Amino acid sequence: MADKRTMTLNLTDQEMSLLEELSARKDVSKTALLRQALRLYQMVEARLSRGEKLFFEDEEKKKAELMVV
Amino acid sequence: MKTRVHIIDNTTGQAVEAEIFDEVTVEHFIETQQEWRPIVLKAARQLAARGSHQLIPQHFHWDWTTKAPELKVLANAFYGIRYDNQLQGLMKIETVGQFCSCRLPEQVDKALVYVDYIEVAPWNLKVLMNALGEKPRYNVIGSRLIEAAVLKSKEEDCKGRIGLHSLPMTESFYIKTCRMTPVGRDPAKQNLLWLEYTPEQAENFLTGAR
Numbered sequence: 001m002a003d004k005r006t007m008t009l010n011l012t013d014q015e016m017s018l019l020e021e022l023s024a025r026k027d028v029s030k031t032a033l034l035r036q037a038l039r040l041y042q043m044v045e046a047r048l049s050r051g052e053k054l055f056f057e058d059e060e061k062k063k064a065e066l067m068v069v
Numbered sequence: 070m071k072t073r074v075h076i077i078d079n080t081t082g083q084a085v086e087a088e089i090f091d092e093v094t095v096e097h098f099i100e101t102q103q104e105w106r107p108i109v110l111k112a113a114r115q116l117a118a119r120g121s122h123q124l125i126p127q128h129f130h131w132d133w134t135t136k137a138p139e140l141k142v143l144a145n146a147f148y149g150i151r152y153d154n155q156l157q158g159l160m161k162i163e164t165v166g167q168f169c170s171c172r173l174p175e176q177v178d179k180a181l182v183y184v185d186y187i188e189v190a191p192w193n194l195k196v197l198m199n200a201l202g203e204k205p206r207y208n209v210i211g212s213r214l215i216e217a218a219v220l221k222s223k224e225e226d227c228k229g230r231i232g233l234h235s236l237p238m239t240e241s242f243y244i245k246t247c248r249m250t251p252v253g254r255d256p257a258k259q260n261l262l263w264l265e266y267t268p269e270q271a272e273n274f275l276t277g278a279r
Binding site for chain 2: 031033039042046
């Protein structure tokens with residue numbers, strides 16, 4: 001297991017509520033969820049930087065491109 | 070991470086100490102192309118010549134070197150098993166991504182670790198070695214890699230939950246040996262069978278593996 005460093009995170013009430021809701025739904029700790037979010041961000045960034053695009057597809061197979069800033 | 074694990078030497082039937090590690094590099098990918106792929110292709114040709122096309126492993130064309138850019142992505146983790154100065158197995162897992170959500174009704178939407186690719190050295194595969202008139206050298210490599218995926222899942226707070234798409238030829242391994250739950254065919258992934266562990270099943274597998 002890699003060494004870990006500690007940081008303090010300041011969140012608004014809404015952000016904290018969202019974090020609690022998502023961590024409950026995913027059945028992981030809030031820390032684990034934030035680590036996943038960070039990795040997901042890196043993965044998306046890496047693929048976009050290679051010129052790939054990120055799409056969501058609905059049930060009717062309609063695609064919507066997601067713009068990431 | 071480097072840990073000692075036991076694999077079975079088929080020539081003696083005895084357990085031998087191998088090393089499982091997660092510091093996988095592009096050199097390991099090159100090793101699979103140089104050491105594994107020629108044997109896989111030679112065996113596949115033998116099987117094709119005998120008309121046993123159904124026995125040719127569906128992964129015969131895999132090229133790990135194409136995954137080199139993925140080594141830098143933190144969402145991925147790679148594991149290798151080394152024994153006798155040779156790579157005996159290799160696995161890629163994802164800790165976040167498209168397939169990292171459970172589908173089993175009792176744990177639907179919960180986070181899991183996804184086993185994206187898992188490959189055992191060709192000299193450990195019975196079907197390939199039989200095609201070449203030889204016997205497989207080492208056993209339980211695949212189980213040791215699944216064990217590593219479960220341990221990673223626990224480390225990531227996924228409580229042992231893992232999921233994967235199985236190629237048709239390996240379905241029985243995951244169902245009968247690993248005792249994973251087959252959930253259903255996935256039209257989004259070549260209609261491959263999706264299998265999952267619950268935390269309890271994962272713990273049972275770890276207990277059995279030890």
